[in-house]
Amino acid sequence: MTALHVLTLSLVVIGAALAIWFRDLLASVIALAGASLLLSLEFYLLQAPDVAIAEAGIGAALTAAIYILAIRKTRPKEEE
Amino acid sequence: MSVVVRTVTRVILPVALAFGAYVIMHGHLTPGGGFQGGAVTASIVALLVVVYGGARLKGAKGWFAVLEDVGALAFVLLAFLGIGATFFRNVLAGSGGLFGAPVPQLGPNPGALDTAGTLPLMNWAVGLKVIAGLGSVVLLLSLFGREDG
Numbered sequence: 590m591t592a593l594h595v596l597t598l599s600l601v602v603i604g605a606a607l608a609i610w611f612r613d614l615l616a617s618v619i620a621l622a623g624a625s626l627l628l629s630l631e632f633y634l635l636q637a638p639d640v641a642i643a644e645a646g647i648g649a650a651l652t653a654a655i656y657i658l659a660i661r662k663t664r665p666k667e668e669e
Numbered sequence: 670m671s672v673v674v675r676t677v678t679r680v681i682l683p684v685a686l687a688f689g690a691y692v693i694m695h696g697h698l699t700p701g702g703g704f705q706g707g708a709v710t711a712s713i714v715a716l717l718v719v720v721y722g723g724a725r726l727k728g729a730k731g732w733f734a735v736l737e738d739v740g741a742l743a744f745v746l747l748a749f750l751g752i753g754a755t756f757f758r759n760v761l762a763g764s765g766g767l768f769g770a771p772v773p774q775l776g777p778n779p780g781a782l783d784t785a786g787t788l789p790l791m792n793w794a795v796g797l798k799v800i801a802g803l804g805s806v807v808l809l810l811s812l813f814g815r816e817d818g
Contacts, residue, residue, distance in 0.1 A: 655807060
């Protein structure tokens with residue numbers, strides 16, 4: 590069980606690091622959504638299914654949609 | 670969006686709506702409740718906005734405003750129903766009928782949906798408010814700014 594926790598949390602950290610490391614904003618947002626989804630899996634493993642549903646709905650779906658809409662409406666500074 | 674994305678959206682739309690309604694309706698028995706089910710349903714609104722574009726959903730803006738008011742007012746009115754004893758008193762519990770059936774037995778059991786009095790109604794009020802609030806956040810964000818989005 591401990592190994593599963595360590596694996597999930599390591600993947601969360603890797604996803605968060607990838608979200609910072611990517612230069613492409615869309616890839617960054619998708620890495621952030623993946624980290625959120627793994628975080629909700631970790632909540633489920635810690636027996637908090639209530640928080641897991643909220644995290645999967647808000648963290649993985651809604652914030653990703655909001656970020657993607659914001660990226661679509663703006664353009665990076667280098668292109669101007 | 671492409672035809673694949675639109676087809677998949679059409680397929681998963683009823684399933685996801687049913688899951689959101691299930692989470693709201695069973696809020697007093699299983700994990701979840703008004704906020705979680707509302708967030709699940711609002712993510713469907715986000716999916717529709719991303720796939721079909723916000724302009725096609727412009728008419729839903731007024732409905733979201735009405736739904737949000739209805740949810741908030743219904744929550745406060747249901748809380749005021751028990752003002753004879755205390756605010757938030759569960760007046761429907763144990764009163765028979767659709768929401769007040771007696772709790773069947775003690776010990777481990779799957780739970781009975783119709784025993785919780787005003788709690789399911791309050792869950793629906795919170796769920797409506799969360800669907801309308803988060804849905805209108807996404808919808809308005811897609812309508813603001815440059816028009817080619």
